[in-house]
Amino acid sequence: xxxxxxxxxxxxxxxxxxxxxxxxxxxxxxxxxxxxxxxxxxxxxxxxxxxxxxxxxxxxxxxxxxxxxxxxxxxxxxxxxxxxxxxxxxxxxxxxxxxxxxxxxxxxxxxxxxxxxxxxxxxxxxxxxxxxxxxxxxxxxxxxxxxxxxxxxxxxxxxxxxxxxxxxxxxxxxxxxxxxxxxxxxxxxxxxxxxxxxxxxxxxxxxxxxxxxxxxxxxxxxxxxxxxxxxxxxxxxxxxxxxxxxxxxxxxxxxxxxxxxxxxxxxxxxxxxxxxxxxxxxxxxxxxxxxxxxxxxxxxxxxxxxxxxxxxxxxxxxxxxxxxxxxxxxxxxxxxxxxxxxxxxxxxxxxxxxxxxxxxxxxxxxxxxxxxxxxxxxxxxxxx
Numbered sequence: 366x367x368x369x370x371x372x373x374x375x376x377x378x379x380x381x382x383x384x385x386x387x388x389x390x391x392x393x394x395x396x397x398x399x400x401x402x403x404x405x406x407x408x409x410x411x412x413x414x415x416x417x418x419x420x421x422x423x424x425x426x427x428x429x430x431x432x433x434x435x436x437x438x439x440x441x442x443x444x445x446x447x448x449x450x451x452x453x454x455x456x457x458x459x460x461x462x463x464x465x466x467x468x469x470x471x472x473x474x475x476x477x478x479x480x481x482x483x484x485x486x487x488x489x490x491x492x493x494x495x496x497x498x499x500x501x502x503x504x505x506x507x508x509x510x511x512x513x514x515x516x517x518x519x520x521x522x523x524x525x526x527x528x529x530x531x532x533x534x535x536x537x538x539x540x541x542x543x544x545x546x547x548x549x550x551x552x553x554x555x556x557x558x559x560x561x562x563x564x565x566x567x568x569x570x571x572x573x574x575x576x577x578x579x580x581x582x583x584x585x586x587x588x589x590x591x592x593x594x595x596x597x598x599x600x601x602x603x604x605x606x607x608x609x610x611x612x613x614x615x616x617x618x619x620x621x622x623x624x625x626x627x628x629x630x631x632x633x634x635x636x637x638x639x640x641x642x643x644x645x646x647x648x649x650x651x652x653x654x655x656x657x658x659x660x661x662x663x664x665x666x667x668x669x670x671x672x673x674x675x676x677x678x679x680x681x682x683x684x685x686x687x688x689x690x691x692x693x694x695x696x697x698x699x700x701x702x703x704x705x706x707x708x709x710x711x712x713x714x715x716x717x718x719x720x721x722x723x724x725x726x727x728x729x730x731x732x733x734x735x736x737x738x739x740x741x742x743x744x745x746x747x748x749x
Contacts, residue, residue, distance in 0.1 A: 366399045369452040371462035375405035380575045380639045383476040386547045387458040393737040439464035473519040513537040526658035548736025554668040557640035564629045570601040573646040575662045578609030583652025586699040591624040593703030606634040643669040648709045651675030654696045659684040664731045667723035672709035690723035
């Protein structure tokens with residue numbers, strides 16, 4: 366089958382995030398024997414309009430910007446279809462492919478949506494007491510149900526957690542909804558060489574996190590936990606990979622708490638380095654209270670065999686269960702993060718059992734093989 370995958374943001378050279386999940390979807394379809402082409406916005410660092418990644422052609426549309434919803438991408442997408450189409454099936458990562466509705470069966474894979482974001486805003490409001498987040502949540506609750514009408518225009522909708530499936534199917538009433546977990550290559554993470562992380566001495570204990578530095582990612586919980594962690598492990602370092610709107614606030618927080626020398630901001634990290642960074646770490650921190658499923662880096666951390674400490678988000682419940690597969694604190698009690706990081710660093714029989722339990726879940730549900738089979742099952746339903 367000739368399949369077109371549409372994704373507005375394609376920073377697959379950087380660690381984690383939706384582009385990595387989207388690219389793995391394309392790889393899984395290619396592994397299944399389909400002819401896959403990817404179309405996205407202009408390349409953010411190079412002028413190339415076409416590149417090949419893992420044997421898949423990626424077309425970058427000139428004069429388009431992933432961060433501007435100005436109609437330019439929709440128009441360029443239709444021109445691309447006229448030149449390279451038709452295709453038998455369209456896979457739209459988020460709603461980037463909405464301009465192609467009606468040209469072929471189209472599967473929408475959601476990595477975020479208004480109702481889910483409204484819940485994030487409510488959680489942030491509870492976390493900070495900032496009334497503006499309650500107002501944002503109210504507006505997104507209204508638009509979330511309007512957005513559901515657009516979702517119904519797609520042939521099928523894929524989400525990657527049971528929590529999102531409940532929102533989409535039961536609360537929003539979107540038909541033809543499917544839960545498909547994201548998948549990773551486990552082998553690079555199970556056999557990665559250990560390297561020295563920049564700025565961390567060889568004897569240091571590393572608590573690693575990697576994400577877009579937005580408020581809902583909960584990195585402030587990690588920094589807030591460091592004074593308590595340092596009392597038990599004075600050689601501990603919080604290593605933060607990523608950039609985002611909260612970068613300056615997080616750096617100020619580290620200074621205000623007197624631990625800025627033990628909080629390292631590495632900026633954006635190439636995806637190719639993550640297996641070795643994880644292998645060099647003692648704990649992975651997953652502070653997000655996002656509802657859209659276990660983050661790619663959290664899945665990779667579980668595959669790497671290191672303890673996970675994170676916020677007890679409903680969307681992570683498939684992978685992060687307190688004292689079963691890791692250490693999970695409620696969003697309402699971030700002060701517990703320090704205790705759980707310390708407990709994870711202490712290790713022992715319980716921690717080792719949790720690591721193996723998390724790794725076994727990844728091997729069962731979050732592999733490329735499982736992703737390939739699950740995506741094919743959805744395609745079979747759509748085109749039958």
